[in-house]
Structures are given as C-alpha cells and as structure tokens.
Amino acid sequence: MSSDSPPTEELRRAPAAFTDRVTADGRFGREAVAGRYRLVINRACPWAHRAVIVRRLMGLEDAISLAVTDPLQEVIAGEDHWVFSEGTGSPGGKDPVLGIHALREAYLARDPRYTGGVSVPALVDVETGHLVTNDFDRLTLDLGAEWAPLARPGAPELYPEALRDEIDTLCEEIYQDLNNAVYRAGFAPDQKHYDAAVGAVFGRLDALEERLTGRRYLLGDALTEADIRLFPTLVRFDAVYHGHFKCNIRKLSEYPALWAYARDLFQTPGFGDTTHFGHIRTHYYYVHAAINPTRVIAAGPDTRGWLTAHHRESLGGAPFGAGTAPGPVPAGERL
Known part of the structure; x- marks a missing residue:
C-alpha cells in the first residue's frame, strides 16, 4: 500500500518473502563468513534498529558491513522504495559496496519475477548482489547466536537456552x-x-x-x-x-x-x-x-x-x- 493512500482496512504485515538463514555451520547452505554479507537498514525503521543493536552488541561490525538507506523513500513504479543517497554516505546515490540505488534491485537480483514489498532490514550477499533474507524476526536471533564464532570477546549471550x-x-x-x-x-x-x-x-x-x-x-x-x-x-x-x-x-x-x-x-x-x-x-x-x-x-x-x-x-x-x-x-x- 502506498503511504499516500488512506487506509481502507486494518494493517496486516506480510510474512517475510525471503528467509534464508546464515549459520555458523552452513547447515542451510549459507555459512557465516566475515565480509560476505552486507546489512541494509534504515535508521528510522524499528525492525532494522533491532538488527543494528545486535550487530553492535556482538561486535560484528568488521564481519558484516552496514548500508544505510535515506530516511525519505523514493517512488518507483508507483510504490515507495528504500534508496541510497549522498546524504547517507552513498556517492552518486548508489551503495558503494553493492552498486545499487534501490534496495529492490537486490530483491530482483534474487528473483527477477518478484513483485512483493521491499523491507528493511535486509541481508545481502556481497558476492552475488542477491538478497539473502528480509526476515527481521529470525535475523536478530541468528546474529546473536549463529554469528557468535565471529563475535568480539566478551559479547553477551542474548538468547540463553x-x-x-x-x-x-x-x-x-x-x-x-x-x-x-x-x-x-x-x-x-x-x-x-x-x-x-x-x-x-x-x-x-x-x-x-x-x-x-x-x-x-x-x-x-x-x-x-x-x-x-x-x-x-x-x-x-x-x-x-x-x-x-x-x-x-x-x-x-x-x-x-x-x-x-x-x-x-x-x-x-x-x-x-x-x-x-x-x-x-x-x-x-x-x-x-x-x-x-x-x-x-x-x-x-x-x-x-x-x-x-x-x-x-x-x-x-x-x-x-x-x-x-x-x-x-x-x-x-x-x-
């Protein structure tokens, strides 16, 4: 739903479209490797804020790079999209690592036929440019547990058994x-x-x-x-x-x-x-x-x-x- 359109029914959040997990042992096909993934966020978004907090508490800044989208969204094909801009450290309006202007490009790189919504946080594979996951619920749990081998000494246990x-x-x-x-x-x-x-x-x-x-x-x-x-x-x-x-x-x-x-x-x-x-x-x-x-x-x-x-x-x-x-x-x- 466009933010310019008045609501006609109660807000319902769609489930995450991409839910691949990155784990310490790679048991789901993707292994936690330093430098391989980039976390795309927006500073305004509370769901993205969770992921940034966990990344910082765990000391994963060197393992997972951070990309920040503009607080204002850009209308593309009639819908609002998260984009990169000069104001958030992206020269020429493109993320300097992923080389994209709109986050939706990473979604389409993953699935060219994708027509659903685009959300943050998003974990993107730097090598392929493909979106890995936009599952904000699972992402923080995995950052706190599955990425623990790459965490800083003294990192807290955020999800104790x-x-x-x-x-x-x-x-x-x-x-x-x-x-x-x-x-x-x-x-x-x-x-x-x-x-x-x-x-x-x-x-x-x-x-x-x-x-x-x-x-x-x-x-x-x-x-x-x-x-x-x-x-x-x-x-x-x-x-x-x-x-x-x-x-x-x-x-x-x-x-x-x-x-x-x-x-x-x-x-x-x-x-x-x-x-x-x-x-x-x-x-x-x-x-x-x-x-x-x-x-x-x-x-x-x-x-x-x-x-x-x-x-x-x-x-x-x-x-x-x-x-x-x-x-x-x-x-x-x-x-």
Missing part, C-alpha cells in the same frame, strides 16, 4: 500489543480498529511498567533479546507514536519505571549510539502522507531528556551479564 521459552512468549506479546499495535493504531481505517489497537498498546505499557518496577531488565539482571525488541518502540514512542500515530493516552515519559528503563538502555552502548532521532522524525512525518498530508515534520520532543540520570543501577544486575561492553562505534557509523 534456559530462557528461550520465556523470551519467545514475552517477545510475541510485545510484538502483538506494542511493536505492531502502534502501527495498527496509526493506520487504523476506522474508530473501532483504532480503539482496539490503542487499548492494546497501553494495556501492554501498563503491564511492562509493573514488570519493570522491581527488576532492571525484562528477564532479570542482564539484557536479552526481549529488551532489544522492546527498545526501538520505546525510543520512538514520544517522538512519533504518541502524536503521529495518535497513541496519546500517556507519554512514555509519564511512566516512571518504563521511562527510567528506556533511559538506562539508551545510555548503554549499542542502544542510544544507534538511534537517529532526525531520521526517525523525518521518515515518519514525511513519508506517511496519508496520515500527515502536509508533511510538516515535528520539531520535538527535546531529546536531551534521554541523557538524564535514571538510577536503575540501584536494582543491581549488569547489562552484559558476564560479558563486557562493546568498544567505540566505528568512525563511519557514528551518529
């Missing part, structure tokens, strides 16, 4: 009621669908507020995949979801525990240093013309609040468990 069932259950609840529900509210075709979606959003936020009042992270004393999947929605909440998507019963900053938790994560290496508020506001307010036809981009809120003291360390725990923090952000990726 003993917690996987609990992580999976919690992540599904967060996805249904929050990650995706903010979109269902923003693009609701009528009052009934909006009311249901916004009710789910704040019901989940209320539950998370209670959960995080007495614990530092979602599953105890260290970061897991669950925290990584929650953060991109929280960091976008007051900036775009509260106003632009009409999720305005409360602001994130009005939840004492959640707001402190979100600031704790933001100030942890891998989270705030992968967040680009300028790209977030620009993309949402400009591209979603159906719900913001003037394309006026909001100026706020003031992001300095994200750097204020959170005092969550008093709850104990350590973000990386027995591991260590990642090093500095690579020079070409600093925000």
